[in-house]
Amino acid sequence: MSEVEKIREALRSSKAEKIVAFVKKENEPREVLAVLSPNEVDRVSFSPLSFNNPAKLLMQVNGKVAVVAKGCDAMAIRQLIKEGKLKRENLFIVGVSCRGVADYRKLSKVVNPREVKEVELDGEELVVKLRSGEKRIPFTDVIDENCLYCEHPTPVIYDVLIGEPREGRRDFSDIEEFERLSREERWNYWISQFERCIRCHACRSVCPLCYCEECLVDPSNLAISPMSSPEEKASYPRLLGKTVNAKDNAIYHLLRVLHHAGRCAGCGECERACPMDLPLRKLERKLEKTVVEVFGYDLNEDVPFFSKLDIVGD
Numbered sequence: 001m002s003e004v005e006k007i008r009e010a011l012r013s014s015k016a017e018k019i020v021a022f023v024k025k026e027n028e029p030r031e032v033l034a035v036l037s038p039n040e041v042d043r044v045s046f047s048p049l050s051f052n053n054p055a056k057l058l059m060q061v062n063g064k065v066a067v068v069a070k071g072c073d074a075m076a077i078r079q080l081i082k083e084g085k086l087k088r089e090n091l092f093i094v095g096v097s098c099r100g101v102a103d104y105r106k107l108s109k110v111v112n113p114r115e116v117k118e119v120e121l122d123g124e125e126l127v128v129k130l131r132s133g134e135k136r137i138p139f140t141d142v143i144d145e146n147c148l149y150c151e152h153p154t155p156v157i158y159d160v161l162i163g164e165p166r167e168g169r170r171d172f173s174d175i176e177e178f179e180r181l182s183r184e185e186r187w188n189y190w191i192s193q194f195e196r197c198i199r200c201h202a203c204r205s206v207c208p209l210c211y212c213e214e215c216l217v218d219p220s221n222l223a224i225s226p227m228s229s230p231e232e233k234a235s236y237p238r239l240l241g242k243t244v245n246a247k248d249n250a251i252y253h254l255l256r257v258l259h260h261a262g263r264c265a266g267c268g269e270c271e272r273a274c275p276m277d278l279p280l281r282k283l284e285r286k287l288e289k290t291v292v293e294v295f296g297y298d299l300n301e302d303v304p305f306f307s308k309l310d311i312v313g314d
Helices: 003-012 038-043 071-084 104-111 144-147 173-179 181-192 204-205 232-233 247-256 271-273 280-297 307-313
Strands: 018-024 031-036 065-069 091-096 118-120 124-130 133-138 160-163
Touching: 003 038, 003 065, 003 091, 003 160, 018 038, 031 038, 031 280, 065 071, 104 133, 104 232, 133 144, 133 280, 144 280, 173 280, 181 247, 204 271, 280 307
Parallel strands: 018 065, 065 091, 091 160
Antiparallel strands: 018 031, 118 124, 124 133
16 A cells, blocks of 8 residues: 555544645646545645645644644644644644655756656655656755754654654754854855845745734734824834845844744745745754753753743743
């Protein structure tokens, strides 16, 4: 039985009212997330191009929900449960032991996406089935870089596990190498990155842990209207301007990342969604390294990081 067939079988056993899973995207090899009814299980697909995180979508679906989750997806789901945004008893989690996902940008440089019918992993190779035949690519050539540092390839929570458990690793070697640069070199690097940001807020919009209705790094979201009182307008926080420049962009990204301290699931959705290809995971991983080494916090703990800081402070 194939991996997809095992996933479908598990979903059928869930007796869920709704299913959040991947389906084939029309005219493309990528899978996209969809909310399905139980009688649509045969539409469910899964491949190395099933890279999006379903956690954010789960917050929009009511009732008993079955979801297909990779390791990083399950980390986000677990965090949302800890923060009271999801209820574990309402979820049936079909966990998939993940070998990594493909970077669609890298793959698109190797083959024409319009010619690709589907992809699958065969050992250490990505098998790309084209309209005109088949092409085999070393998976290391197209793997999402984020997967190289995955600590939880096997979901931390699940009701059914598809595949054998896989060992992850905690590896900050890339961040340690960056830390060896001088302060000036690091600053110049980040300023050069922030200069390219167009502040489209895609990173914030796609992140499963950015669910605040009013966002301090996006003032346009705050509830100020012509009917607001002078007092409300006076207290309106303006932490950054609306113009796109390196300094305002730096404030935007640093505040956004700080809000993820001890919370980031490591799914890489922010970097994947960025139209400017900014190295956003490097910021997240630097903060994660600090949280682990300075505060001794583990994302697997039941107590949220900020709550634990309050406890320690007391």
